[in-house]
Amino acid sequence: MYSVNYHRAASVADAVMLLETGDAKLLSGGMTLIPAMKTRLAAPSDLVDLSHIDELKGIEVAGSTITIRAGTTHYDVARDERLKNVCPALPHMASLIGDPAVRYKGTIGGSIANNDPAADYPAALLALDATIVTNRREIAADAFFTGLFETALEEGEIVTAVTFTAPAKAAYEKFRNPASRYAIVGVFVANGADGVRVAVTGAGDNGVFRSKEIEAALATNFDAAALNGVKVPANDLMTDIHASADYRANLIVVMAKRAVAAANV
Known part of the structure; x- marks a missing residue:
């Protein structure tokens, strides 16, 4: 068992003060931090638990x-x-x-x-x-x-x-890893007062990003058919053991089509 000091914050102000203790990290649900600590990818000296703060x-x-x-x-x-x-x-x-x-x-x-x-x-x-x-x-x-x-x-x-x-229409579709349920590709589409916004997770080399190609295609026609022939560049996408960048590029369009169809139901 690794040594760590545990602090239960009573308020946000209390948590801010406790963060000044050693190499402290915030703990909310712990779904990412605790596994990282188990593998020593993270080794904070102190944990500041936010889960008992009602204002949050x-x-x-x-x-x-x-x-x-x-x-x-x-x-x-x-x-x-x-x-x-x-x-x-x-x-x-x-x-x-x-x-x-x-x-x-x-x-x-x-x-x-x-x-x-x-x-x-x-x-x-x-x-x-x-x-x-x-x-x-x-x-x-x-x-x-x-x-x-x-x-x-x-x-x-x-x-x-x-x-x-809340936008007029929105939907989320993801192609998920069957074991972890993390998104290999996830696409959230929203059609609101300021137009169409499309964000992609699970695919980008630099994390979550907006797809300008898909947004442009949907701007005048918020319909899955508007994405026929749309190509998403693969050069900034991730390649790993689950999928190549080219596969993810195609999958982004597929998930976007499904999301738009779901949003229009």
Whole structure:
């Protein structure tokens, strides 16, 4: 067993103070950090547990404006009836994450703060043009996700909520690894007041990204048929044991077609 000091934060302000202790890391659901610690890819001296902070939990729906607090679990997002009524694509996406044990513990804040290149939430928030709220400021999703496992978060900054306006139509489709259920390719499409936004996870060499080719094709015709013949360049896509860059390039278009068809139902 590796030695680590555990701290249960009572509030966001308390967590910020505790972060100054040694080489401390924030613990939310622990779905990424704990496995990383087991393999010694991460070895913090201290863990600051956010899971008991009530101000970080809950979903608010006011008309088409949605606020999800950072400590809200995937399970709670997946089952929230108000959210299903205004933006069903997001609860559907949350229901596809991992297995029940992961969904009961994993949180939206932990997912986006870690920015795993195969995670689902980064694609959703990027496509939904969401705003990430921290204890210091508000950050547009376009500026928040900066690279593999990298975000715009600064030292001592904690994600407290995400907020966005529900689009008229949206859907998420992913081709997932049958073992881990991570996306080999996941595509979230949204058609809102400011036009079409399409975000891709699981495929990019630099993490989540928007597909300009697919967005352009759907801008004047939000229909799966509009993507016939569309090509996504493979040069910035990932090749690994699961799929080549060329395979992922084709799969992005396939998943986008399925997502658009689902959004139009």
